Amino acid sequence: MQAAPTPQGPISRWLSTAQPEALFVLSAVAQYVGAALAVVLFDEVEPQTVAWFRIIGAAAALLLVSRGWWRGWTRRQLVGVAVFGLATSLMNIFFYLAINRIDLGKGVTIEFIGPIAVAAATTRSGRNALALAFAIAGVAVLGGVELADNAVGLVYILIASALWAAYIVVGSRVAQVDRGVAGLGLGLAIGSILTAPIGAPWSGPVWVAPSLLAMCLLVGVFSNAIGYGIDQFTMRRIPIRRFSLLLALLPVTASLIGWIALDQRPTTIDLLGIALVLVGVTVQERDQIERVEATVRTDPA
Template sequence: MHEHTAQGPVSRWLSTAQPEALFVLSAVAQYAGAAIAVLLFDQVEPQTVGWFRIIGAAIALLAVSTSWWRGWTRQQLVGVALFGVATSLMNIFFYLAINRIDLGKSVTIEFIGPIAVAAAMTRTRRNAVALLFAIFGVAILGGVEVDENAIGLVYILIASALWAAYIVIGSKVARVDRGVAGLGLGLAIGAVVTIPFGAPWSGPVWVSPTLLALCLVVGVFSNAIGYGIDQFTMRRIPIRRFSLLLALLPVTASFIGWIALDQAPSPIDLVGIALVLVAVSVQERDEIERVEATVLTDPA
């Protein structure tokens, strides 16, 4: 998706900065938002924080989009709506998961979704090997959780499946070429559809300006800033390079979880994470997936 607007100082910097630096900056923004969210879980239910994240991101993205309310065909609106609902549900289930599983492990387990999509689309021997590495890594991490935390594992696997849906549906939204407007409008629709998930427990947020501000800031960090940076990064790098950069996501999440949340990974966790990183690094994509790569960034 591309935004056809005049380039200001920030846009010019984003268009010229090193892609690796932008990718790390995007990952830091996303998982800094997730770390803030985890700290809010003592006062607000995770699904409610996820819901406000969607609202905050939608407001921010639509505020910087031009003419986002017009020019859509019916088919495009259906695609945008499905994209937004899938993304919103993915955010909510991801937060339900990280309330029970460490941030770094959650992000790593969630990778099974996009890796499976890449393997299914290309059906090469290399991608089959990548998928096996991912399955082994996720099995190790999942095995650590399943005895005492089966529900957390279920939540993150649902988020992983929704991430796969996000990639497939999002690739079609990307072809509409409306910049971040499609994402913003989709999240606005998703916020409405997910009212039953977040609104029933939202009372404490509405009466506390601090909680409301923090919940909305989570959306700005995790979705608006993170996704906005990714729009610039994905335009400038080839698919294979982006595949390698994807490996930075669980590493960044593990580091932020360790520093901000005191979630130090155990040796067995590191083995599982390493196997998934290998899977991310060895997978390959054909030319058909060039558009998919523009949305293959961690939406959690």
């Protein structure tokens, strides 16, 4: 039995009806603003500690806006939420360990191997297989070769990639409980406790510097509370296969943000990769049931 749905406010209603593609771009922008802040903090705080505070900050923000988040959970749902929170927390930690050694855009692209694997496992038609092929080709082009001299960074990003796949599969089940972002917030709270041995030992300088503490928590608000919170609404509306394929927009968005904010102008090869990913997202087949459900959701009756 599912927990009782949380009443929706205006923001929740908008997130429940907006186009998934637009939500993905908004989520990506929030996540990469948070990632940019995190990279700046790496000079003063260990990456795993920044990630740990990111988890704490996100959990606090999400639970603060979730009414009655502690009520109505079944034992099975709590186990799922805990697994989701741990996978997401470890994904954050390994991703930050990776981007401390690998360029952010490159890391995001390589990490996308996980979502591609999920999409491949859930593809059910020739058209979706073609869309997936375009997305894989685009990610391969954006990813390039290199990293032969950065084995540690590569291992970290591949672990984060596997955890990203777990985030999609388990997170989709948590989202179907339909408790707004309460499941995400509770999961991250549990994850912050379970990963404390990884992040807490180097946290001393943060606790005595209010500005550092505020920045670390702000990273969590942008990257997890906003970014992952949007994902939870999107996961309720579309199949895992489509969600996994739409995640191809993340490396594309990362490249565009790098160009606009950091003057990291993409090469012709980069633009080719972006184009291939966008073709894959456009070609994908939307199931008939999605169109029916969308009609029901937008019908004022």
